[in-house]
Amino acid sequence: xxxxxxxxxxxxxxxxxxxxxxxxxxxxxxxxxxxxNETAKENVCRAAVGKGWTVANIRDETDGCGxxxxxx
Amino acid sequence: xxxxxxxFAGRWGIISVGIIIGVLAPLLxxxxxPGNMGVCVACFVRDITGAVGLHRADVVxxxxxxxxxxxxxSLIAAFMFKEFRPRLGSAPVVRFVLGAFAMIGxxxxxxxxxxxxxxxxGGDGTAIFGMLGLIFGIWLGTLFxxxxxxxxxxxxxxxxxxxxxxxxxxxxxxxxxxxxxxxxQAKNEMLFYSLKGPGSMHASLIVSLGVxxxxxxxxxxxxxxxxxxxxxxxxxxxxxxxSGFIALIVTALVFNFLxxxxxxxxxxxxxxxxxxxWNFAGMMLSGLAFCLAGGCPGRQLFLAGEGDGDAxxxxxxxxxxxxxxxxxxxxxxxxxxxxxGIQAVVVGLLVCLFIGFTMRKRIA
Numbered sequence: 001x002x003x004x005x006x007x008x009x010x011x012x013x014x015x016x017x018x019x020x021x022x023x024x025x026x027x028x029x030x031x032x033x034x035x036x037n038e039t040a041k042e043n044v045c046r047a048a049v050g051k052g053w054t055v056a057n058i059r060d061e062t063d064g065c066g067x068x069x070x071x072x
Numbered sequence: 073x074x075x076x077x078x079x080f081a082g083r084w085g086i087i088s089v090g091i092i093i094g095v096l097a098p099l100l101x102x103x104x105x106p107g108n109m110g111v112c113v114a115c116f117v118r119d120i121t122g123a124v125g126l127h128r129a130d131v132v133x134x135x136x137x138x139x140x141x142x143x144x145x146s147l148i149a150a151f152m153f154k155e156f157r158p159r160l161g162s163a164p165v166v167r168f169v170l171g172a173f174a175m176i177g178x179x180x181x182x183x184x185x186x187x188x189x190x191x192x193x194g195g196d197g198t199a200i201f202g203m204l205g206l207i208f209g210i211w212l213g214t215l216f217x218x219x220x221x222x223x224x225x226x227x228x229x230x231x232x233x234x235x236x237x238x239x240x241x242x243x244x245x246x247x248x249x250x251x252x253x254x255x256x257q258a259k260n261e262m263l264f265y266s267l268k269g270p271g272s273m274h275a276s277l278i279v280s281l282g283v284x285x286x287x288x289x290x291x292x293x294x295x296x297x298x299x300x301x302x303x304x305x306x307x308x309x310x311x312x313x314x315s316g317f318i319a320l321i322v323t324a325l326v327f328n329f330l331x332x333x334x335x336x337x338x339x340x341x342x343x344x345x346x347x348x349x350w351n352f353a354g355m356m357l358s359g360l361a362f363c364l365a366g367g368c369p370g371r372q373l374f375l376a377g378e379g380d381g382d383a384x385x386x387x388x389x390x391x392x393x394x395x396x397x398x399x400x401x402x403x404x405x406x407x408x409x410x411x412x413g414i415q416a417v418v419v420g421l422l423v424c425l426f427i428g429f430t431m432r433k434r435i436a
Contacts, residue, residue, distance in 0.1 A: 013303065
């Protein structure tokens with residue numbers, strides 16, 4: 001089951017910390033992280049790739065964007 | 073435009089920004105800025121505080137155009153790349169307090185992380201203790217982050233709210249242009265200008281402003297942050313921001329060496345003292361405060377330029393801290409710490425620990 005993490009409105013490094021925590025929890029092979037700024041988007045993608053995951057999709061929405069990452 | 077945007081977010085982007093700052097900062101020193109102070113965000117915000125008379129230390133009063141450029145340059149980049157996002161409301165008063173104590177700590181050491189790097193690159197051995205203190209303070213901050221420390225979410229706000237600090241800086245630039253320094257006078261109708269000391273040493277307005285704008289622009293694109301550099305390495309073993317910070321130090325070192333600005337030693341370094349414990353402790357306080365606030369002083373200026381009202385509050389906190397430091401003897405001088413510098417560091421650490429321990433919530 002896919003996990004969704006809402007990191008909107010939070011400043012760095014919290015979006016990355018939440019992403020890493022979700023990855024470590026091992027609960028899912030697919031996680032969607034909601035962020036609302038470019039810096040968090042870049043940092044979350046960089047952290048996911050660093051952990052050996054792939055960025056499967058980045059979906060722009062009115063109040064931010066959803067980054068879907070998948071376990072490789 | 074997209075390729076340009078992606079370039080600065082990448083590894084070589086951040087390294088090239090570090091190299092560019094590593095050239096420009098010592099160049100500003102060559103062109104008139106104080107020793108090992110080509111760029112110092114804390115010192116320069118303090119100088120601005122003095123220029124508008126909020127403190128009366130007559131050796132550190134000058135409306136530094138670099139700082140104005142940092143904010144406006146970031147604003148320009150944010151508008152160009154559609155990243156201007158007015159936001160506010162993540163514990164602003166706590167950010168104000170953190171800004172004040174970050175400044176107080178920096179003025180005990182005599183420099184922010186930017187200047188700690190430039191002091192190292194100029195051969196100032198006393199900066200080693202400051203740099204170690206910075207790393208230790210940031211490490212302390214990461215312990216809080218790991219345990220759920222959070223200042224909470226920011227909200228989207230009015231366009232105008234995001235413009236407050238850029239407007240303040242534009243106003244300061246206007247005053248500087250309308251009320252330029254009168255030779256030999258410490259004050260014109262509006263602004264204070266140091267006649268001696270570090271505040272009297274500066275590159276020309278146009279050069280300082282131009283360099284500030286360029287650095288502001290590049291730093292907004294690359295998210296350059298000296299605190300984040302160390303924090304991300306400690307937290308995630310991530311080298312991204314750190315590679316930019318190291319590039320800055322190495323480039324500045326080489327540049328200083330080539331132009332004869334490298335003077336290795338511990339004694340008699342420009343605008344520095346040799347009370348090593350307090351060099352360490354001052355920067356430890358700063359590092360902790362920056363970490364709890366999510367960015368080094370430069371990054372706070374760049375964030376304020378892209379509409380982050382909480383970062384703007386942090387900057388105003390730094391102004392408050394600078395005024396306090398110089399009005400009440402907290403700031404160090406080349407002779408050593410000020411009469412109340414040690415007490416201020418202890419109080420600052422207690423306040424930061426209180427904030428760190430109490431502002432927690434489950435983030436997972």
